[in-house]
Amino acid sequence: MKDLTILCGVEACAIFQNSFPEQPTIWPSVGEANRIIEKFRSLPEFERVKRMINQETFTEQRLKKMEAMLKTQQKDNRHKEFTQVIIQRLDGSSAILPLKTDDDCVELDNVINQFIKDIDRKMEILQNEGSSSNPAPQVS
Known part of the structure; x- marks a missing residue:
């Protein structure tokens, strides 16, 4: 205590x-x-x-919190599953996209959009590094 x-x-x-x-x-x-x-x-x-707070209320609050955590983890796992399947497809594998519901299509769209954003960001970084390491010749 x-x-x-x-x-x-x-x-x-x-x-x-x-x-x-x-x-x-x-x-x-x-x-x-x-x-x-x-x-x-x-x-x-x-x-x-x-x-x-009594034991019942405490248990209900904990249960709601745990359900929210479970839902977040399930969504994260689903995102990772789609990411893995997309990477396998890009490597030439014939992995099957696990699209069973409309939510799966939305999640696939989110994963693809995140890939595109990541690629765009990396390209921008590389372009900035390339332009800063090779300064333009000065004209006299």
Whole structure:
């Protein structure tokens, strides 16, 4: 718990109650826990609600975040797959373009356009390097 408060930069307390009829364990201390709880209770309701999260809400938020990450990774993988197939085709391979949906056609178009932009950029760099290394002769 202490590590969590340090890493997150927040005040926290914990009350642990096990199934036996013993006194609960309170961290960091009873007095400090009471102070933190009172500080929390003194906040306006909208501030308290804003800071509250239960396991279900936390899990839903994590799931949404993970789904977004999965979607991004799938798109990146698809882009790489198209790039690999295009390179194989340019090398003379008879690789089959995996076009199954309209989204595949859009992704293929994006990959091809990115190739064209990269080639144009590299050509511009080479032209600039060539013109700067071979200065035009000065006319006297």
